[in-house]
Amino acid sequence: MEQKLTLQQKLLQKLSPQQIQVIKLLEIPTMQLEQRIKKELEENPVLELESDSPVMDDDPSDFSDSDENRDVDNEEFSMEDYYEDEEIPTYKLNTNNFSKDDKYEDVPFSVGTSFNEFLSEQLSLSELNEKEQQLAEYVLGNIDDDGYLRRDLMSISDDLAFNMNLDVPEEELEKILKVIQDFDPPGVGARDLRESLILQLDRKEGPDYKLAKTIVKDFFPEFTKKHYDKIRSKLEISEEELKDGINQVLKLNPKPGSSYSNPLNKSNQHIVPDFILEIVDGELSLSLNQRNVPELKVNDAYQEMLKTMSENQKAKKNDKEALLFVKQKLDSAKWFIDAIHQRQTTLLLTMSEIISFQKEFFQEGDEAKLRPMILKDIAERTNLDISTISRVSNSKYIQTHFGIYPLKYFFSEGMQKDDGEEVSTREIKKILKECIENEDKHKPLTDEKLASILKEKSYNIARRTVAKYREQLDIPVARLRKEL
Known part of the structure; x- marks a missing residue:
């Protein structure tokens, strides 16, 4: 070769x-x-x-060779x-x-009893024998932070056989689960939303709760889809009675474990703004929030x-x-x-250009003043890569005189009105949200009707675009917004 x-x-x-x-x-x-x-x-x-x-305890000269005349090869x-x-x-x-x-101040934090520990404390007070306690602990380990057991008992039985060499029939685990479902908070250990609601209603008394339990137990699909007419006709009750029963269901907790705050849950995290924007002598003044970031240097020794x-x-x-x-x-x-210095420079440069681009909004705090802005716009103004702008805007917050905002809030696409004026999609979403908030809940506005309202306001938007914006706002369809 x-x-x-x-x-x-x-x-x-x-x-x-x-x-x-x-x-x-x-x-x-x-x-x-x-x-x-x-x-x-x-x-x-x-x-x-x-x-x-x-502080250097050792003399630096200790590292050197004291013999100045020793031979050293190449x-x-x-x-x-x-x-x-x-x-x-x-x-x-x-x-x-x-x-x-x-x-320089350390950020304090507190640690309390976790949800799983709270359940384990109740388990220790139960009348289960040693083996049942062991099985119950294993079941508790499969309950998530919302309070649900989202694994079926057959899978747990298989795990016990493989991991602990225990042959436990599904029926025995069902009995253990019934004990756990009597623990606080009500609804814990349920395998789905329907079971959780029933467990909570079992602990309540009164005619309204009895009707609510019937609705959840026998008409749950109709309840979730808000087919109230079907429920009322089958139960032969008045609209007022149905409304009272449904109100009792709506007062229940769909996530029983949520009452125990999880420090890892984003919704419980304390937001520390990365930027502070102030108005000094009528001018916008931007600074980095470095209060708890220590000042660094290289050890001179x-x-x-x-x-x-x-x-x-x-x-x-x-x-x-x-x-x-x-x-x-x-x-x-x-x-x-x-790297710390470059981070500071890049953050300040990027945020300064965002403020310059959205100056009217930062001065007045009026959402209608937000201009359409995408990552590419700021990348061109700063001569930085789009990926860099994306990294800067991710998980960062700015504190202004009218509130704290995530940087991603200021980025939005744009569209032209019938008169040629370019507006931000955020402005359209705001109008859409206001229309839905002020609608007649007995006859909610459909996406087609919302598109017509926006068109009357010179926003020529298709029905499917309205549906997309509605979903981005986490607003359900008209049928699911209907109320009695």
């Missing part, structure tokens, strides 16, 4: 470790940035807080290969994340140590690994500080 040498030219785009670090820091919001900096401080001894004093480690002789300005080794007047070693020109082979480690940590610290 003949062997040949060929030349091949390729054009590849690769990201350096520094670029990757900047991208990752750009994505995270302020609250996570604080944790990321703390992690870097723990992993890198060269990096420290500006308020900390450098293979020995040279400090010139790992240390740049030029002086590095101090400002390049520091990053200023907050004002000197600001105080490690810089001195490398400088001292560089003066010896050569180092022992045994010191090579230690010296490489220190140089690597120094570089990593400089890269991290530089």
Whole structure:
């Protein structure tokens, strides 16, 4: 087989470790940035807080060879290969994340009893024997945060056979589940919404609750689809009686476990704005929220140590690994500080252009003043890539004098009215929402009717587009908005 040498030219785009670090820091919001900096401080001894004093117990000269006249061959480690002789300005080794007047404060948090722990406490007070307690604990482990058991008992029985070598029939697990369903909160351990509602109604008394239970138990499909006429005719009751019964159902909790806050649940998270926008002397003033982000610097003692070693020109082979480690940590610290600085610059540049683009909105806070704006618009104004703008706008918030908004709120597509004026789709959604809020709930507006109303207001939108906007607003169809 003949062997040949060929030349091949390729054009590849690769990201350096520094670029990757900047991208990752750009994505995270302020609250996570604080944790990321703390992690870097723990992993890198060269990096420290500006308020900390450098402490070196060991003399840097201990790392150098005391014998100035020893022979060194060409293979020995040279400090010139790992240390740049030029002086590095101090400002390049520091990053200023907050004002000197600001105080550094840790964000407090509290931990309470979890939903699963609450159920386990009730299980310990039950009259089940040891084996039943063990089975009940396994079943509890399959109950989700909403309070539902969304795995069928046959699958749990198979798991017990494989994982715990227990042959437990489905009927036995059903008895265990009945015990769990008597726990608080009412409705826990249900396998679907219908069962959860029935469990909650079982603990209530009164004629209205009896009717409500009949509706849920025997007419659940009709109830969910709001076919009230069918229910009323089959039960032979008045519209007022049906309304009272349905009102009792609507008062029940569809997610029994939701009363126990989950710290990982996004709805319970405390929002910390990444930007603060204020009006100073009639002008908009933008700043980054860096109150709890510590100020960083490179430890001067490690810089001195490398400088001292560089003066010896050569180092022992045994010191090579230690010296490489220190140089690597120094570089990593400089890269991290530089990445923080680049993050600040990019965030401020992007947010400044968003404010400039939507200046009328930020001055007055009127949603009608929002102009159509997409990622490409800001990318062109900042000369940054669209992916960078997307990372900046993701999971970031700005605090204004009229409220806190996610950055994604300001991005929307546009369309032209009949008079040629370009408007944001957000304005159209606002009008659509107002029409639905003010509609007659006995005869809700259909998508076709909503399209006609918008057309009368010079918004020429098709019915399917109205349906799309309605779904984006999490508003159900007209039939499901109907009330008695």
